[in-house]
Amino acid sequence: xxxxxxxxxxxxxxxxxxxxxxxxxxxxxxxxxxxxxxxxxxxxxxxxxxxxxxxxxxxxxxxxxxxxxxxxxxxxxxxxxxxxxxxxxxxxxxxxxxxxxxxxxxxxxxxxxxxxxxxxxxxxxxxxxxxxxxxxxxxxxxxxxxxxxxxxxxxxxxxxxxxxxxxxxxxxxxxxxxxxxxxxxxxxxxxxxxxxxxxxxxxxxxxxxxxxxxxxxxxxxxxxxxxxxxxxxxxxxxxxxxxxxxxxxxxxxxxxxxxxxxxxxxxxxxxxxxxxxxxxxxxxxxxxxxxxxxxxxxxxxxxxxxxxxxxxxxxxxxxxxxxxxxxxxxxxxx
Numbered sequence: 411x412x413x414x415x416x417x418x419x420x421x422x423x424x425x426x427x428x429x430x431x432x433x434x435x436x437x438x439x440x441x442x443x444x445x446x447x448x449x450x451x452x453x454x455x456x457x458x459x460x461x462x463x464x465x466x467x468x469x470x471x472x473x474x475x476x477x478x479x480x481x482x483x484x485x486x487x488x489x490x491x492x493x494x495x496x497x498x499x500x501x502x503x504x505x506x507x508x509x510x511x512x513x514x515x516x517x518x519x520x521x522x523x524x525x526x527x528x529x530x531x532x533x534x535x536x537x538x539x540x541x542x543x544x545x546x547x548x549x550x551x552x553x554x555x556x557x558x559x560x561x562x563x564x565x566x567x568x569x570x571x572x573x574x575x576x577x578x579x580x581x582x583x584x585x586x587x588x589x590x591x592x593x594x595x596x597x598x599x600x601x602x603x604x605x606x607x608x609x610x611x612x613x614x615x616x617x618x619x620x621x622x623x624x625x626x627x628x629x630x631x632x633x634x635x636x637x638x639x640x641x642x643x644x645x646x647x648x649x650x651x652x653x654x655x656x657x658x659x660x661x662x663x664x665x666x667x668x669x670x671x672x673x674x675x676x677x678x679x680x681x682x683x684x685x686x687x688x689x690x691x692x693x694x695x696x697x698x699x700x701x702x703x704x705x706x707x708x709x710x711x712x713x714x715x716x717x718x719x720x721x722x723x724x725x726x727x728x729x730x731x732x733x734x735x736x737x738x739x740x741x742x743x744x
Contacts, residue, residue: 430543538555559572603691605723
């Protein structure tokens with residue numbers, strides 16, 4: 411399926427605005443991400459092997475067109491109101507540039523509204539594409555890219571692993587966002603259980619309390635520190651390391667099938683968490699045999715004939731950690 415439309419755009423820029431060169435083409439590939447990972451609320455994110463690809467071409471048409479295939483086809487706009495298009499245009503404007511016309515093609519594999527970083531992937535792909543369309547002297551460095559992507563998304567926990575790959579630890583000083591990449595132990599295999607239902611980040615955040623106890627904060631601090639160690643060095647600690655006291659229980663009412671599945675997996679000894687704001691459940695296996703066991707267990711726990719998760723259809727995806735973040739696949743200048 412695909413969607414195509416157009417809208418006028420050339421008149422938005424005054425005559426004094428510098429224009430990026432027409433005839434350029436850039437293709438960006440961006441991985442899905444799983445944020446929070448249990449206790450790492452708003453600070454930890456993992457890049458996984460599910461990719462969106464965006465191809466941008468600059469034209470002299472004076473219009474913006476977007477063709478969407480895969481996830482969101484038929485639902486997402488095909489003009490400059492599309493998130494990738496409007497983010498790309500905003501990025502150019504922040505750099506003092508306009509564009510004579512744009513053609514975008516998005517191939518979406520990341521499910522939307524499922525806690526796998528689809529909006530972060532859209533923002534990262536747009537910002538990177540815009541950066542490559544700029545003259546060399548006007549391009550942002552890596553710190554500038556992280557800052558802008560985090561500002562546009564509102565927080566860095568998804569955009570950082572989308573940019574850097576692997577495990578990203580993010581923090582903020584004032585309004586400056588920082589992140590560092592941590593390699594992940596090669597034995598770790600993420601298994602995503604993706605429900606057919608979606609959940610907005612805004613809805614999930616609205617369920618969080620305005621304050622938590624020192625005991626909860628202390629517990630999460632220790633678990634988050636242990637989680638970095640478990641993901642990078644000693645995966646045998648993952649079950650303890652993924653225990654959360656800050657957000658998952660509060661959000662459970664908005665995604666009861668996911669919360670139930672997560673608790674059932676953890677009761678069986680598997681480190682399962684809510685991915686991002688949900689409702690995807692992410693479980694970490696440490697061998698192919700364990701991954702098969704997890705997949706079989708998820709299928710049995712969500713079988714329509716056995717339990718309350720039957721009201722929701724699930725996709726089970728065996729993924730890998732994406733060691734690299736977003737990358738330029740093609741860049742052509744006329």
